[in-house]
Amino acid sequence: MTNHLGNIVLVNSQAEVTFGYNRNELIGCRIEMLIPERFRANHPSLRGAFFGHATSRPMGVGSDLFGLTKDGREFPVEIGLNPIETETGTIVISSIVDISERKRLEARLRVADEAVHQARKMESLGHLTGGIAHDFNNALTIIIGNLDIVRRSGEIKTQRIQLALQSATHGSANAAKLTKQLLGFSRQQKLDPERLSLNVLIKGMTGMLVLTLGTGISLELVLAEDVGTISTDASLLENALLNIAINARDAMPDGGRLKIVTSNSYLDASDAITEDALQRPFCCLVVTDTGSGMTKETREKAFEPFFTTKGIGKGTGLGLSQVYGFVNQSGGCVQLESEIGLGTTFRLHFPRLDSEVIPASF
Known part of the structure; x- marks a missing residue:
């Protein structure tokens, strides 16, 4: 509860838990101490307007509201305002709900x-x-x-x-x-799948990748020892990795680093389209460059056939679409992360066959 001056006059136990203060630290203080600093300047005028026409209503409809804990953490809130009349004037009860979990969902x-x-x-x-x-x-x-x-x-x-x-x-x-x-x-090409290890395939391609990247771009391999085996077309997987490496090279005209990582993985709900994919294990091939990165618009179209950011005659726009189709046809999925100036990361997930492991040192 706060009065028309914005002083806190009553605090319940849940407010202590939510904001991290004990009630003795809050009573008598201004309500602005529980609001992020960037909102404090406007709060007194908003409070004055409310007390001028005090009615029960939600606060800040259509706006994002935030609370501030004792340790400086901000969190999203919904606030309901309910005025009551007392002998000393109008008091407002602020019902504050932490909606962090709802926002995450x-x-x-x-x-x-x-x-x-x-x-x-x-x-x-x-x-x-x-x-x-x-x-x-x-x-x-x-x-x-x-x-x-x-x-x-x-x-x-x-x-x-x-x-x-x-x-x-x-x-x-x-x-x-x-x-x-x-x-x-379109995932209608003929595959010639075989059991293979990502680690072994990548180590066998190291020389070709170094030649493809050229001088000025370093190649770093981080191959996990416990990566399982997968079933896919080895030549098409090599072609997919080369396509990604070529795109990375073009994004680093002044040099940089290409990092290739292997690991075991699981998909989360945002990546797995089927329930079965959420339950099964995958082997993951991650390729990260330190290049120029992509805009949001480019990321959204990156896998579409014939889409390219290269000049006329410098690419068909089918390299990444082949990667997308091949990985999906192999039962996996491709993730793309990229920001302008922060480089690009491709994650290729392939269904893991079993617990059989071929060491990275093979």
């Missing part, structure tokens, strides 16, 4: 909703892309087949026709590669 729900929305969007894009890729592949089969017939016929009369045929064959091969990339995003 709301934040988790927002993250989960965004994850589901993103998954549905990518699923729709996958269906569309897969259909286009299959139709395109059928047309390419006819084109490549007829080109092969012409090449084998021996009826190529001039060097000009021969060069045109070679150019058409080369273009068809590139188009077939593009089709394969699209099928990778």
Whole structure:
């Protein structure tokens, strides 16, 4: 309870628990001591306005309200104001509710909703892309087949026709590669899974990664000894890691560091779309760079096919979409964290087969 001057006149035991003071430390003091400093200047005028027309109502409707504990911790609150008349004037009872847990739950729900929305969007894009890729592949089969017939016929009369045929064959091969990339995003490519260890695969790729990154970018490996085995297509996993490394290299034109970490993991509710995924163990491959980072808009589109921030002719925009499709087709998921100026982190989760471990020192 406080009077019209803002002095605290009564405190219950729950207020002592919530704010960390005993009642003797509070009674007689100004109510502003329980409010974060940035809100204190306006509080007296708000209090005066309330006492001028004192009615029972919630405080600060539509605003975020905060309390301040004795140890300086801020926490979100809801406050109800109830005036009562006494012989010495109007007293207001402030009912203060700590809503920290509710805010945490709301934040988790927002993250989960965004994850589901993103998954549905990518699923729709996958269906569309897969259909286009299959139709395109059928047309390419006819084109490549007829080109092969012409090449084998021996009826190529001039060097000009021969060069045109070679150019058409080369273009068809590139188009077939593009089709394969699209099928990778749509999770309709053919996998050749095998039991493997992330640690062993990464150590085998070290030389290739160093060459890919070039001078000025250091490579750091932190491979956990207890990482289990997974079942996936080794060549596609290598390709996914190279795609991420190339993007990292391009984001660090002045040099930097690429860190690769392996560990065992579990998914939380914001990442696992199915209940089964929440219960099962995963092996996690984490790739972090110290590059320029991404904006929120770029992060949201990073895995979409043909999206790229590179200049014309410098990328198809299919590298990360392949990573996304391959990992999901392997039964896992990809997480992306990035901020401008703070670098980028990819987390690739693959279902762990069992407790079998291949040491990082293998």
